[in-house]
Amino acid sequence: MYSYKDRLYLASGYLSGLSIIIIMVVVLAQIVGRMIGYIVPSAEDISGYCLAASIFFGLAYTFRDGGHIRVTLLIQNLPPKARFVQEFIVLSIGLLAASFICWYIWYMVWESYIFEELTQGYIPMPLWAVQLPLGLGSTGFLLAMLDAMATMFRGGLPNYTHHEDQVPMEDL
């Protein structure tokens, strides 16, 4: 039913969703803990790291689904040929930006690893480990851009363009 690629995109979405669930659980545990006089250690830090993980893990899924917003006002009525050229330029810029993001996020993770940095919260954790989801997520983002580019080289408009003209809640 799903191709392996669809599964990867879904995995990106679900990993991000899982991080959101963890945030909820940690925050709820913190509230319950406060009532019974137990402090959940580093709760705020952990939910912060999960937030970063959920933002970055979800990049590929959101990208492919046309979730990242942009101004479509001027481009939506272009004739097909011009639209193709415009989309190619946009995707090239996107590829450049995603490469920049991916490279320097990994650079940050690598530096944290080399300098053996620890997180500053109540429970010290290796910083590179909690930064790892950002690296993985931004790599996924870059791969999603490359995937869209491959679609363009085969002569089609990328997947993200199919969804974005719809109302955000298409399943309503």
Added chain:
Amino acid sequence: MDLIVISLVLVVFMLLMLALGVWVSLSLVSVGVLGLMLIDNGQIGLLFGTTSWGASTNWTLTALPMFIWMGEVLFRTRLAADLFEGLTPWLSRLPGKLLHVNVLSCGIFAAVSGSSAATAATIGRMTLPELKKAGYSDRMSIGTLAGSGTLGLLIPPSIILIVYGVAAEVSISRLFIAGALPGLMLVFLFMGYIIVWALLNKDQVPQKDTIELSLAMKLKTLKKLLPILGLIGFVLGSIYGGFTTPTEAAALGVFGALLLAFFTGTLNLSTFSASLLGAVKSSCMIGLILVGAHFLTLAMGFLGIPRALAASIGNLDLTVFQLLAYLTLLFVILGCFLDGISVVVLTVSVVMPVIEQAGIDLLWFGIYIVLVVEMSQITPPVGFNLFVIQSLTGKNILYIARAALPFFLLILLALILIYIFPGIATYLPYSMTQH
């Protein structure tokens, strides 16, 4: 290079990217990179790494995915139908009857969903067919929906207030408290207008009385409203009472929404994962925009543009009123092309020092900018609510915009009112959080 030249280059570059259709978040990052390159900053990548880590691990920001998820869960339940059935018997005495259901359902739904497009879509799908069946004028049904759909932006918990609070470093609890009175004021303005309109246009309101229900029956319909009113009361009450932080209230809210969906039988694996993936899409999109905005703000700081802008505007000796009038104009123009969140983050990265220098209260400014964004949601060519209603009704977007015009003017009136009486926004937060 001269600062003015640099600023112009960056503005033109930004507009080009946006017009071309580059994603807003990536445009922000690119403009930041270009700006730093123009002043030969050698550490662009390092700066990006640390700012994106700092921006995306912000504890206050964790409220965002929670509230978005809560909304996603709730609009997969029978909530919209329950609101309609529960509110209708109580509003049949007011002139304009069912039209008020539009406003109040939107107001209540807005309180839980925080998103204006979701509010208009969910409530509209429920109420528009009913209003048509009962014989109300299309124009007024659509207008009330478009106008009150925007309530989602202001009535707490509001996503856009969280974004503003995080970007401008203003307390989110206080912003939520500040949004309450202006939100209620808008609801009353809308309902007041409907009453006056209904009295003046008796021919366009169906006169045949809806069946009068006995008090017992009315109370029975009230039961449908209880779960949702309870949830809102609980979430907002725990923030307003100072018992929890907004993030904690949001986590409780999601939990409550899931329970509510479970007990009404609308929670299953597919609605659960659909709501979760919906939350992923919105919060990931907003998250990346905030990362980009954070980086751009930093780049702007290095360039010194906001400071220079504040200084040169300071030299103009504008009154606060003139400054706000120019800013409103700018926001309305920006809002013609960009969505509300992008307008807010762009503004915060450049205009904040100007606002502070003019002595404008940042809390008040948050409410003010949200009201302006609300106006822009129902102005063509890019008004998200207009698009939503267009896809619901199939009507021409200009027709919808004209139907929404009275409500645009009412929001403008609200804007003028909070300018003249800033206490509407600031009295509660400052008196409730003295300690």
